[in-house]
Amino acid sequence: MNTLPKQHRETWLPASRRRRRRGLLLVLIIAIALVTTAIFAIVYLQHSLLNRSETPAFGVEQGGEPQDFSGGSELSVFDGDNPMVGNLDPELRQALEAAANDAAGSGVHFEVNSGWRTVEEQERLFAEAVEQYGSEREAARWVAPPTSMHVQGKAVDIGPMTATDWLAQFGSDYGLCQTYSNELWHYEFVAEAIDNGCPVAYADASEDPRLY
Ligand SMILES: [Zn+2]
CATH class of the missing domain: 3.30.1380.10 (Muramoyl-pentapeptide Carboxypeptidase; domain 2)
Known part of the structure:
Protein backbone atom coordinates (compact mmCIF):
# COMPACT_ATOMS: atom_id res chain seq x y z
CA MET A 1 0.00 0.00 0.00
CA ASN A 2 2.89 2.36 0.63
CA THR A 3 4.05 2.03 -2.98
CA LEU A 4 1.13 4.15 -4.16
CA PRO A 5 2.32 7.52 -2.85
CA LYS A 6 5.80 6.79 -4.20
CA GLN A 7 4.42 5.91 -7.63
CA HIS A 8 2.32 8.99 -7.52
CA ARG A 9 5.34 11.12 -6.66
CA GLU A 10 7.47 9.57 -9.38
CA THR A 11 4.99 10.31 -12.15
CA TRP A 12 3.88 13.67 -10.88
CA LEU A 13 7.25 15.33 -10.24
CA PRO A 14 8.88 14.82 -13.65
CA ALA A 15 5.67 15.94 -15.37
CA SER A 16 5.68 19.22 -13.45
CA ARG A 17 9.34 19.72 -14.18
CA ARG A 18 8.66 19.12 -17.86
CA ARG A 19 5.85 21.64 -17.74
CA ARG A 20 8.07 24.16 -16.03
CA ARG A 21 10.83 23.59 -18.57
CA ARG A 22 8.35 24.02 -21.41
CA GLY A 23 7.16 27.23 -19.76
CA LEU A 24 10.70 28.55 -19.47
CA LEU A 25 11.44 27.64 -23.08
CA LEU A 26 8.34 29.48 -24.21
CA VAL A 27 9.32 32.59 -22.22
CA LEU A 28 12.82 32.40 -23.70
CA ILE A 29 11.48 32.14 -27.27
CA ILE A 30 9.12 35.07 -26.72
CA ALA A 31 11.96 37.14 -25.19
CA ILE A 32 14.25 36.40 -28.16
CA ALA A 33 11.46 37.31 -30.60
CA LEU A 34 10.79 40.59 -28.77
CA VAL A 35 14.48 41.54 -28.64
CA THR A 36 14.94 40.70 -32.34
CA THR A 37 11.89 42.77 -33.28
CA ALA A 38 13.13 45.68 -31.17
CA ILE A 39 16.58 45.58 -32.81
CA PHE A 40 15.04 45.54 -36.30
CA ALA A 41 12.73 48.40 -35.39
CA ILE A 42 15.62 50.51 -34.03
CA VAL A 43 17.83 49.84 -37.07
CA TYR A 44 14.95 50.63 -39.42
CA LEU A 45 14.05 53.84 -37.58
CA GLN A 46 17.65 55.02 -37.52
CA HIS A 47 17.95 54.44 -41.25
CA SER A 48 14.71 56.14 -42.14
CA LEU A 49 15.40 59.10 -39.86
CA LEU A 50 18.95 59.65 -41.03
CA ASN A 51 18.21 59.21 -44.69
CA ARG A 52 14.61 60.31 -44.88
CA SER A 53 15.42 63.36 -46.89
CA PRO A 66 28.89 51.24 -61.04
CA GLN A 67 29.49 51.83 -57.32
CA ASP A 68 29.51 48.58 -55.46
CA PHE A 69 28.65 48.31 -51.79
CA SER A 70 27.90 44.62 -51.94
CA GLY A 71 30.47 43.99 -49.23
CA GLY A 72 27.98 45.60 -46.87
ZN1 LIG B 1 24.31 66.61 -49.19
Missing part, protein backbone atom coordinates in the same frame (compact mmCIF):
# COMPACT_ATOMS: atom_id res chain seq x y z
CA GLU A 54 18.29 64.26 -49.08
CA THR A 55 19.96 60.95 -49.71
CA PRO A 56 18.41 57.54 -49.63
CA ALA A 57 21.17 55.54 -47.92
CA PHE A 58 21.95 53.45 -50.93
CA GLY A 59 20.29 55.55 -53.60
CA VAL A 60 23.28 55.43 -55.83
CA GLU A 61 23.49 51.69 -55.60
CA GLN A 62 19.80 51.27 -56.39
CA GLY A 63 20.25 53.48 -59.42
CA GLY A 64 22.41 50.80 -60.98
CA GLU A 65 25.51 52.96 -61.02
CA SER A 73 30.66 47.85 -45.40
CA GLU A 74 30.05 51.57 -45.29
CA LEU A 75 32.11 53.85 -47.48
CA SER A 76 34.99 55.61 -45.74
CA VAL A 77 36.51 59.00 -46.57
CA PHE A 78 39.69 57.07 -47.46
CA ASP A 79 38.01 54.99 -50.18
CA GLY A 80 39.34 57.07 -53.06
CA ASP A 81 38.81 54.18 -55.49
CA ASN A 82 35.09 54.78 -55.23
CA PRO A 83 34.13 57.74 -57.47
CA MET A 84 31.76 59.05 -54.78
CA VAL A 85 34.91 59.80 -52.75
CA GLY A 86 37.57 59.85 -55.48
CA ASN A 87 35.81 62.58 -57.48
CA LEU A 88 35.42 64.91 -54.53
CA ASP A 89 37.22 68.22 -54.67
CA PRO A 90 40.81 67.60 -53.40
CA GLU A 91 40.54 70.28 -50.69
CA LEU A 92 37.34 68.74 -49.34
CA ARG A 93 38.86 65.27 -49.43
CA GLN A 94 42.02 66.31 -47.61
CA ALA A 95 40.00 68.10 -44.94
CA LEU A 96 37.79 65.05 -44.50
CA GLU A 97 40.77 62.72 -44.19
CA ALA A 98 42.45 64.93 -41.59
CA ALA A 99 39.22 65.28 -39.61
CA ALA A 100 38.44 61.56 -39.86
CA ASN A 101 41.93 60.69 -38.59
CA ASP A 102 41.59 62.96 -35.57
CA ALA A 103 38.02 61.87 -34.86
CA ALA A 104 39.13 58.23 -34.95
CA GLY A 105 41.45 59.07 -32.05
CA SER A 106 38.28 59.76 -30.04
CA GLY A 107 36.62 56.59 -31.28
CA VAL A 108 34.41 58.43 -33.80
CA HIS A 109 34.21 56.99 -37.30
CA PHE A 110 33.07 58.80 -40.41
CA GLU A 111 30.92 57.12 -43.05
CA VAL A 112 30.27 58.64 -46.46
CA ASN A 113 26.57 58.24 -47.25
CA SER A 114 26.94 60.28 -50.39
CA GLY A 115 29.64 62.34 -52.05
CA TRP A 116 30.20 63.14 -55.70
CA ARG A 117 27.18 62.41 -57.89
CA THR A 118 26.57 62.49 -61.62
CA VAL A 119 24.06 64.94 -63.06
CA GLU A 120 21.85 61.95 -63.87
CA GLU A 121 21.89 60.75 -60.26
CA GLN A 122 21.04 64.23 -59.04
CA GLU A 123 18.17 64.51 -61.55
CA ARG A 124 16.84 61.15 -60.46
CA LEU A 125 17.06 62.09 -56.76
CA PHE A 126 15.26 65.34 -57.49
CA ALA A 127 12.51 63.56 -59.44
CA GLU A 128 12.08 61.13 -56.54
CA ALA A 129 11.86 64.03 -54.11
CA VAL A 130 9.18 65.75 -56.22
CA GLU A 131 7.17 62.55 -56.04
CA GLN A 132 7.76 62.25 -52.30
CA TYR A 133 7.11 65.87 -51.34
CA GLY A 134 4.42 66.66 -53.90
CA SER A 135 5.94 69.70 -55.55
CA GLU A 136 9.22 70.95 -57.03
CA ARG A 137 9.20 73.82 -54.57
CA GLU A 138 9.04 71.54 -51.53
CA ALA A 139 11.44 69.02 -53.08
CA ALA A 140 14.00 71.78 -53.58
CA ARG A 141 14.17 72.22 -49.82
CA TRP A 142 15.58 68.70 -49.55
CA VAL A 143 17.28 67.88 -52.81
CA ALA A 144 19.27 70.33 -54.86
CA PRO A 145 18.83 70.69 -58.61
CA PRO A 146 21.52 69.26 -60.93
CA THR A 147 23.67 72.27 -60.04
CA SER A 148 24.06 70.54 -56.64
CA MET A 149 27.32 70.95 -54.76
CA HIS A 150 27.44 67.13 -54.83
CA VAL A 151 27.60 67.13 -58.63
CA GLN A 152 30.45 69.63 -58.38
CA GLY A 153 32.24 67.29 -55.97
CA LYS A 154 32.09 69.96 -53.28
CA ALA A 155 29.74 68.33 -50.78
CA VAL A 156 29.62 65.17 -48.78
CA ASP A 157 26.94 63.59 -46.61
CA ILE A 158 28.49 62.14 -43.47
CA GLY A 159 27.10 59.69 -40.94
CA PRO A 160 26.44 58.37 -38.39
CA MET A 161 25.25 60.91 -35.85
CA THR A 162 28.36 60.53 -33.69
CA ALA A 163 30.37 61.74 -36.69
CA THR A 164 28.08 64.70 -37.47
CA ASP A 165 28.10 65.65 -33.78
CA TRP A 166 31.90 65.61 -33.86
CA LEU A 167 31.95 67.71 -37.04
CA ALA A 168 29.47 70.21 -35.60
CA GLN A 169 31.94 70.71 -32.76
CA PHE A 170 35.33 70.54 -34.49
CA GLY A 171 34.64 70.67 -38.25
CA SER A 172 35.43 74.35 -38.67
CA ASP A 173 39.04 73.71 -37.53
CA TYR A 174 39.38 71.72 -40.76
CA GLY A 175 37.29 74.08 -42.89
CA LEU A 176 34.39 71.64 -42.81
CA CYS A 177 31.03 73.37 -42.50
CA GLN A 178 27.40 72.29 -42.48
CA THR A 179 25.90 74.51 -45.16
CA TYR A 180 22.16 73.75 -44.86
CA SER A 181 20.45 74.01 -41.46
CA ASN A 182 18.01 71.23 -42.30
CA GLU A 183 20.75 68.79 -43.35
CA LEU A 184 22.88 67.96 -40.32
CA TRP A 185 24.94 65.57 -42.44
CA HIS A 186 25.79 67.79 -45.43
CA TYR A 187 29.33 69.23 -45.25
CA GLU A 188 31.37 71.40 -47.58
CA PHE A 189 34.89 72.82 -47.47
CA VAL A 190 35.05 76.52 -46.60
CA ALA A 191 38.68 77.67 -46.40
CA GLU A 192 37.89 80.83 -44.40
CA ALA A 193 36.23 78.75 -41.69
CA ILE A 194 39.63 77.58 -40.43
CA ASP A 195 40.36 81.11 -39.17
CA ASN A 196 36.91 82.66 -38.86
CA GLY A 197 34.58 79.77 -38.06
CA CYS A 198 31.80 78.54 -40.30
CA PRO A 199 29.44 81.01 -41.97
CA VAL A 200 25.75 80.92 -41.06
CA ALA A 201 24.11 78.00 -42.84
CA TYR A 202 21.31 78.47 -45.38
CA ALA A 203 17.93 77.37 -44.04
CA ASP A 204 17.77 74.76 -46.81
CA ALA A 205 19.05 74.10 -50.32
CA SER A 206 16.24 76.11 -51.92
CA GLU A 207 17.76 79.26 -50.34
CA ASP A 208 21.27 78.59 -51.66
CA PRO A 209 21.96 81.24 -54.34
CA ARG A 210 24.89 79.20 -55.67
CA LEU A 211 22.47 76.67 -57.11
CA TYR A 212 20.24 79.06 -59.07
